[in-house]
Amino acid sequence: MPLLTVKNLTLGYEGRTVADGISFAVDSGDYLCIIGENGSGKTTLMRAVLRLNSPISGSIETGGGLKSTEIGYLPQQTEVQRDFPASVREIVLSGNAGHAGLRPFYSAAEKAAALSNMEKLGIAHLAKRCYRELSGGQQQRVLLARALCATRKLLLLDEPVSGLDPEAAAEMYDIIDRLNQEGITVIMISHDISAALKYATHILRIGSEIFFGSRNEYIKSRQFADFSAAYGSGEE
Amino acid sequence: MSELFSKIVLYFEYPFVRYAMIAGVLIALCSSLLGVTLVLKRFSFIGDGLSHVAFGAIAIAAVLGLTNEMLIVLPVTVLSAVLLLKTGRRTKIKGDAAVAMISVGALALGYLLMSVFSTSANVSGDVCSTLFGSSLILTLSKAEVAVSVVLSAVVTAVFMLFYNKIFAVTFDEDFARAGGVRAGAYNLLIAVVTAVVIVLAMNLVGSLLISALIIFPALSAMCIFKSFRPVIVFSAIISVVCAAAGILISILAATPVGATVVAADIAAFLICRIAGAAVRRQ
């Protein structure tokens, strides 16, 4: 049974449809990349999968005993209030809040995980700094470290490399790829098609054209589309 | 100086002074613990609305001739907290407009009830002391102090036990929810605890000044510290020190207790503001 099965989903806000006809499935160990133009509903889809908003119609089913406490999430934007007093360490640690359940304090293992994730992302030296005073790219790393703390089985990333310098972006892809090798299922929204094709096992395209299939199928369909466009024999 | 000291010692011989001190300090502790979260979650308007609801509830209790106001004030305030939280989230009309409606309505109706039905000879005196807490805290009975102590202990314990979740939900509710934290339940918990703190704080500063008790220590601490835990700890310290100082001064100088405590909080805020600016300039 797949980890996630989405069938015939229609997304929107207050009855206004944003995207429809979305169907796909994610198996354990997959690396799914979601692409599509701005405003096509990628973030809305990811939030629906996380049950942060409800779809207009269609179904989202989780399988394989996936629990929400096993999911890590990197939001596209986090509206943090100006002057919010929070240190990097406090934020990264809060990634464990879901696992802790009713236990009031973080365990030694959870604290160690927070530290190792900060090291992984090169922000260990910022641990005591105020989040609000960091650069955009540094903030992005902090939120990714927090997401990694939360992740047990599934990691959802909404444009993880936006705001990162090329070197950091490459490093980020590397880290995500390694996690995927270790068995974490990854769903990533990205505008970076070349990275998507390099790392992903599956591609979901929403917006003006809808596609879902393996990476190879996507490449084939692209070649065909390009071929059609070049020789003017396509539908357009 | 020693004269002043012996005067203070003398006052502390009176049980009502000791009771006022114990209750005041504990109430200040609770309100400051919660204050940081309320300010950061932009829930502080709920605190304001609730304090007016509590005033209305006291008026009803007075009209009904209840001897123990808590019996009606606490449930009514808790219920209103839950309702305010729900309406604030769901309606498209601005949440604060709804709160303003409820709070001003409760204030007006409460005053109306008190002046029409009250059997007391001094209605405006009663109203004034409910609103500004004038000397209420010095008249606390042993039982009332006991209730304050128990409720404060419960609030503090709840806050400590759920501190990490409260941080997670305050900082980024969506992430917390996505990761399996029951954010709705914690919001409810925060609302209910806020209601309890407000009912407690009515004894100390009266319903109009409660917001000051909740907001000032949090803002003062945020001027100086930039991580969550230090802000919580420091705001608790400021709040407790200001409450103790305010109660002492009000006894020595015969000023209204609530207003004096709030004045101390304002002074602390100004000091922190200046200190914070000085630290930043370096």
Ligand SMILES: Nc1ncnc2c1ncn2[C@@H]1O[C@H](COP(=O)(O)OP(=O)(O)OP(=O)(O)O)[C@@H](O)[C@H]1O
């Ligand atoms: N809270 C909201 N209320 C109403 N409409 C919204 C809301 N959030 C997004 N939308 C609308 O839904 C559509 C899809 O938005 P979404 O954020 O999902 O796009 P996206 O594919 O993630 O775009 P981007 O590539 O820019 O991140 C947009 O037209 C947007 O205006």
Ligand SMILES: [Mg+2]
């Ligand atoms: Mg988006």
